[in-house]
Amino acid sequence: MIPTNVLDRLFTRLAATYGAAWDRSLGSAPIADVKTVWSHELAGFAPRLEDIAWALEHLPEKCPNVLEFRALCRRAPAPEFKLIEAPRANPERVAQLAQQVRDVVQSTAEKDPKGWARKLQQQHEAGKKLGAHQIRAYRQALGLEGRQSWQ
Structure with a gap:
């Protein structure tokens, strides 16, 4: 389920953006029931709240219902992860290990x-x-x- 504070902020943002159209879209159902439905429909985004944030930044002109908003969340781009650079090998240590290998191979081959x-x-x-x-x-x-x- 979506955390209550996230759902409250979502409803506040939608109300501020769409005004009376948002109020009309809620209809006459109790607000607690409406929030329960929205929470259920958006539950898959609980671990990826950035998808909801992306949807809020890309709202359509017309006030979306819960299914339209969920579809908008699904269109959020996948997160990009920056790769960290692998640590560089110490050239002196590499040369030392290579010499140890050569020494072992040579002594084994001689024997x-x-x-x-x-x-x-x-x-x-x-x-x-x-x-x-x-x-x-x-x-x-x-x-x-x-x-x-x-x-």
């Missing part, structure tokens, strides 16, 4: 270039669940499955 494959094979044979791609990769690297030109 055992297929150590990763042997490690996966040991894990698999010990009963650890591996993905199909991991099994295929270590088997190919160790020459256990299909010969590759680089083997």
Whole structure:
């Protein structure tokens, strides 16, 4: 439901804009009943009160009924969100991490270039669940499955 204070402000604005035409549009129904109907029809806009504000800024010349006002609210443009810029990476930290990776790769390659494959094979044979791609990769690297030109 639309908050009471919002509905009161809406009715005040419409009354000020349309004057006697607004009063005639309400008819002879009790104002509490009229507000209940308006609140019900505009309930979908409770989380998006800016759509109601937009409709108030784009009122037609003729006094709208609740269905016409709801349709006007639906024509409100979608909110625009500004994207924040991603933080820049610290070039010194990037260079430091890249050097650490190079050092690890180089030391691993010098010791055992297929150590990763042997490690996966040991894990698999010990009963650890591996993905199909991991099994295929270590088997190919160790020459256990299909010969590759680089083997």
